[in-house]
Amino acid sequence: MASVVAALSLEQETHLLKLLPEPAQLHLLYKGSHHGFYMHTLRSKIDKEGRFVVIVYFKSGDVKGGYLSKSSDESKDQDAFAFEINHQEVTHFPVLDDSKATHFSTAMSNGCLKFGDCLKLYTENRSICVESWDIMYHQGIWLEPEYLDVELYRVGSARRELPWTEEGRGSLRKNLVSFKPACRSLNRVRVLLMGPAGSGKSSFINSVRSVMFGRVLLLPFIGTATKGFIKKLKSYDIRSERGGKPTALTLCDVLALGDGERTGLTLTDALAVIKGYAPEGHDFQGEAPIKAETPGYRPVPSINDQIHCAVFVLNACQVMTTSDDLTETLRTIQAEIADLDIPQVVLLTHVDQVCHAVQEDVKFVYSSRILQEKMQKAAEVVGLPVSYVLPVKNYSSELSVSCNTDILLLSAIHHILQAVDDTYEENHPPTPADASAEPPSAEFHNKPSNLLIFD
Template identity: 50%
Template sequence: MEREDMTFVSKLNLEMERQLLQLFPKPVKLHLLYQASMHDFSLSTNSFDKGGQFVIIVYLGRGEEARGAYLGRDRLNKYQSFFLFDLTSKQVTSIANNSEVETDEAPWTYGNAFKLRECYSHAKRLWVDFASDEAYNTGWAKESLTNRDGSLKDVEIFRVDDVGDVLLYPWREIVWNESTREELRENFVSHKVMSESLNSARVLLLGPAGAGKSSFLNSIRSVMLKRITHKSVSGAGAPDHLKKLKSSSIRAERGGHVTSLTLCEVIPLGEEEATGLSIPDARAVIKGHVPEGYRFQQGTPFSSQTIGYRAEPGIKDKIHCVLFFLDARKVTTYSDYLQKKIRILQAELHDLDVPQIVLLTHVDQVCHAVQEDVKYVYSSRTVKDKVQKAAEFVGIPVSFVLPVKNYASELSTNCNSDILLLSAVHIILQAVDDTLDDQCV
């Protein structure tokens, strides 16, 4: 919520606001324009354009109860759309909806169901009237409340603005509900790799520093444990274990069985020459020559002379899929050297018949709608453009680029973020199975 006057402190808490915004068919944001208690309960419409979208919330004098209305009207003050709602700290319910009402009455009048008015014969007094109007079927008991007797605690008026950047139709389809999350999680837990000699697919995480590789690993663990995990992640001065080849199994739950996915971390790809993971080292990891825990040495490529070198790696030692991580905020500013290195690796992966997928991270930081709710990721014009740019940067089809949002500042998991992450896992495992199936033919 944004406030045009920073002295205003809205009584609308974050949970109430979140649920209220869900009543709108597309992403919107609220700007607090007016608060009665800050204006001596004097209602003036001069501060509000006659045209536009507004939400008015009336806070009642009994506990946390509140009621309100949404109004969209044109410049002639004619109603174009509106709905009434009942608001509490626990739930928000749309209880009336009418999109064909026109009126020349006071701007905060909704038939007999809801009226807000200023009593001119009594200074600094607001009245609000409720009734069970048949046209709106509110079910509200008939009553008249005022700030003078304390039954009307406060009134707030918000301007409603479209978040923007949301396409009418999504460019990829996902059903965003709890059933989808549980189905994806169950499919992941029960998945078996398409190879009798392989229990788990080894997936290598590659990308520049800060692109979200370690955060992705932690996020997948969080999804499965149904709570945020707190493992160390890379950044300035990477932790010691991220300078090594480290393989991490994903368990179905704490103490549960190991799933068919193993995520392998190495040092980041450098954006400048002679920095980060070298192409020979990456090649050796992918082919399975590098042992677990090997510490990468800058300027000293891994070779057949290195202690621990596997001369004849088995299928369990090799990499079965590579994930290239790119930051959506930086995808158009990455260095030419990084692009060259990724494209060399991309060509070698193609020759080795190893599937590759790009995970585009931080998509919530490039689109306000996605920041408000991840479910808009495939309706976002900006994210779609970033996905296209990522595909061009790496040199692969757009269908191989998956936007994801890692858990970063959250203290708990949420359904839609879980769905996006689990969808990526599902596609990764499918790519591994398709490749292994072809190799068995």
């Protein structure tokens, strides 16, 4: 299936996703020009259970199709609908009589898939015919206008479900404010952000603080530069509010990674920071690596001086063209950190700049096909599973915070903190004094997901 390229454009996919009853992602199962224009072949791709979308592409540029919400063996489907996408216009044809909503003939000789009176695909002369809105098209026989292709997609749930509500944002924020490391030896969780120049490390810190303060803030050195702005090790305590009590989270920023050891943060310095040897405010200089003679060097760092989670930050706009040198740098650092039993994740930033649907609303982040490809690439570049990749949208040009952007940012923080707890609970078993410690808040896990329904 890797060689089969979907004809559905990102704009068309955005329109279609808005018609579906809940956030979802599409998985291509059948493409007529690849698998053959036979109804029995299309029919064989549809399971008895599941949700599916059939799409027909016409030479006119129109896209027409239908949605099945139930097993193909069930004729009554009140959630089924037909649709037409014509440039910027989208027409939705809901079910008027669910007993006549869909019909799928199982006969091999005259297989037929019908969406009411709107769209009908059937077999004639062993090929697929399409009858749509009283106009008939036939592949290879009829002249203009004729259809170009037929595709079948399985409709799957979004890979990760988030509570896209004000209540969900409040719950995630409360989780961060009340979070206490499961390992009592940890006073707080120190998270190191590493990435190339322009990846969005500093912007992520600024955005998390903006979420907590309820308004967009500006930190020093926020922006874009060829070699990055941050030159020193800088730690930021994340507070519950301006002037408020610090949470258990500290985000640490460092010199940007470069292409190889000669530019940017070196492996030696990265490991010195992670192991806790590097002093706060250390000025990174490639020709002067961190060592015992470095001013402020900690020869015997405590567990609270160390980094408890390493986060690789990558720009979704640039990830597909990551250089071989940078890829080697990232994988080398990742492999060294893995030997230290420290959790690692990947933040994929600028997700709104690579997908129209996400630009309109970040709740589509886990259902966007193009973002799935970017996440796969980010995982490949660093050498981690794709489940370790967390997409986020940083605040940049906005003047005020928004609920869904906050939720995506807070969700990333939630996963980071959970990774730390999972790792340190495994590698640092609690002492008898820890046994009475209250577990982290499970409110996030117990909250039901609120999925939007589109009219």
